[in-house]
Amino acid sequence: MAKGKTIDMSDVWADPIVILIWGVLPISVPIYLWNEPFLRAFYGNFFRYVMSLHQAWLVNSAAHLFGNRPYDSQIQPCENILVQYLSIGEGYHNYHHTYPWDYSASEYGWKDNFNIATAFIDLFAQLGLAYDRKTVAKHIIKKRMAKTG
Structure with missing residues (x-):
């Protein structure tokens, strides 16, 4: 984790395509296609992101301890x-x-x-x-x- 903090990601975050795919589309699609309110689309996307992090952490913890x-x-x-x-x-x-x-x-x-x-x-x-x-x-x-x- 410490090495990850030293990687310069400014070029990635300056890329408009990355911002579109990472931040704009996941919230905009539910709003425009399903008429969801902004907060519901935001929280749904946030929950999806949190679940994907937990999934990755599960692999890096349980799969190193049990089995x-x-x-x-x-x-x-x-x-x-x-x-x-x-x-x-x-x-x-x-x-x-x-x-x-x-x-x-x-x-x-x-x-x-x-x-x-x-x-x-x-x-x-x-x-x-x-x-x-x-x-x-x-x-x-x-x-x-x-x-x-």
Whole structure:
């Protein structure tokens, strides 16, 4: 967190597109499309933002404390099924820290498992907007599990 405070973000906040997407659209859409009052649109957007922060913090806390460590028992991150469902696919934290280059952050993908983040990346790959997706071969996973799991 301390390093984050040293990053100069003035160019980002000076960009009118960022301000439009970050601040104006999320409040304007409910007002103009659903005739919501300003405060209801503001509080709804604020609640959405707070929930997304809590979702991220859940991954960075519960997925480091509770669960099993099948890929590397020597590191703190865990596999946590509750976090998996509450964070739309980020509960496989032990796998993610063992294989950080795997785009799916999970051994299982999305078709056999609840991993909406991977489904979105795969959708964007089909549309040509994501490419060079890296995964880990099954034999490497099994070898690592036998060694450090």
